[in-house]
Amino acid sequence: MLTVEQSSRTRRSGVDRTTVRVVGKTPVADGVVTLTLAAPDGGRLPDWTPGAHVDLTLDNGLTRQYSLCGDRWDAHTYRVGVLLEPTSRGGSRHVHESLAPGHVVGLGGPRNAFPLVPAESYLFVAGGIGITPLLPMIAQAELLGADWRLLYGGRQRSSMAFLDELAVHGDRVLVRPQDEFGLLDLPGFLGAPRAGTPVYGCGPGPLLSALERACLGWPARALHTERFVAAERGAPVRTTAFEVELHRSGRTVTVTPDVSVLEAISAAGVEVLSSCRQGTCGTCETTVLAGQPDHRDSLLDDDARAAGDCMYPCVSRSSSDRLVLDL
């Protein structure tokens, strides 16, 4: 039995919403750890759907994207899997070597650019750590009684995470480490092209390129992929104060790290209507006239972020010294 928590979230500052605490760190395969994350006050975390990722801003200032691979019926923790990249520029190495339970990291999202479309059957292809977004998809396919199969490749068995969790699915899962089986037999796994069976693939670039070639005869939009690369993302997120100029009101407010932009604006006497204060409902959308927002919401896709013309000040902040908003 659980207890209904009092909803202090609605009055909580945006900064609390944009951090999570590491509450668990577990090695799950050679070079792979999972992190369990919780809200600093133990409250509910923002909702997510299979395929979603979060941006984590590590305490060395780097931001990395990680797929959520836990159970969304647990509203109080997120789980992510992190591979130690041999060429790491500080993200995965920091997670593996320095990050420890108790540490607080910055949170953006969750966002989902890799959603599971409704279907009665699915084919999943994972390479290495690319298994992470597929785990909740598999749980969902199972829940819906869909017909599904997974082809899971990796360098060797010991480097492949979550084999224990996947074992319960029996022969729906084909585990194919390269040192035992060679390259994945994609055409053999996919079989004849057919409608109504989406193919979901996540893993390193060469695997996804091979998957795209193997799916050439499939219906348009049958293939859904997410490339798993440790890309540098924009400027490092600032942890210091910045200024927000409210263009129409002719006022400028300083936003310190302990308050959200929305709170700072409101404290200056300029009301911005908001609702969820989690970056999910879109009510507080504000036009950005100048400056570089640090988007932490769950709404804007990459194209909309690139347009740079709006932000959700309940959670989003600034990468530049100064933001100019149409308020």
Place this chain on the structure above:
Amino acid sequence: MTLTHSPVADVPVSDVDPFSHEVLEDPLPMHEELREAGPVVHLSRYDVFAVARYAEVHAALVDWQRFQSAAGVGLSNFRTEEPWRPPSLLLEADPPRHDAPRRVLGAVLGPRSLRRLRDAWSADAEQLVDAVLAEGTEFDAVPTLAQAFPLRVFPDAVGIGQDGRENLLPYGDHAFNAFGPSNDLVAKGTHRVPELSGWVGEQCAREALSGDGFGAAIWAAADRGEITPQQAPLMVRSLLTAGVDTTVHALSAILYAFATHPDQWARLVADPSLARGAFDEAVRWESPVQTFFRTTTTDVRIGDAVVPEGHKVLMFLAAANRDPRRWTDPDRFDLGRDPSGHVGFGMGLHQCVGQHVARLEAEAVLTALARRVRSIELAGPPRRHHNNTLRAWDSLPVRLGVV
């Protein structure tokens, strides 16, 4: 209200009927009694639990894991009772089935998608207000403004044809009555269900919809495989069910609020940029959608009591929106208040997906009115419209002072 002994330990019991005409005429005293009785109350008449305080209502709204919607968001429990129509893919669904329809509709009705409508709706509102004022400055604001504007812009935005639009309000009225018990309000609409459902169903087909509306955008998502072709018509149906009556009653709520608070109208006239916040303050103050139910998926502790698995929980959004534990001077309609966080649109993953549409409509109407109208007052006694879920007006006679 009689408080008696409870079937569940530590839960006060009330025999009040929230769906009686007496309560629907003025629910505020009952809201206060239920709020003050405790964090959760057992309603003996229907054997359901009720929450009326902001904290508990908010917590139940966001906790989709333990307060499910797929067993129906009305009194009827879909686990054991047959719904009167195929369940909504949005309102009456849980994750994971809820995910894809919500994602698609959230994009179709999202703030970025609505930008293209803003200028057109502002012009529509100005034309409507000019036409109304040309006829006179004393009229019934319900048909003349509150119904006229949504019926002018929303069906076009969805993309349905011109014929039969008069079916939208009675269909929505019945759908919202059907969340309550099968009382006289449901009975009066039942005989038209086959006819109205048939008409609504016809409007949801791809070929019945124009190429540039919300409906076509839903069908385009089906073509992209984001939803199934079987889901598309039911999602259009959601727009036609939940997108008209709600906005009509929200507009009449704000017109009533201004007619009875002339100082607040003066503030809006002086600063029309207050329109957006004013609408949300009216939604908080009047709560056009008063209630929804959830069903517990496990034993849930609320306060000191445990609501057992499988029970209906009635959430009084309206009572939460006037809970003095959350709001200062909650009964006051006040443009100086920050209404952010009200639960008039719900909260969490079922929060009204059309809220940005409603705000855009209201902003257009209020801005157009503020341009020409210096005062609004009641010109006669207003008359309530009773609905099991909605707080509504049948008639709102007003007299406007114009420049």
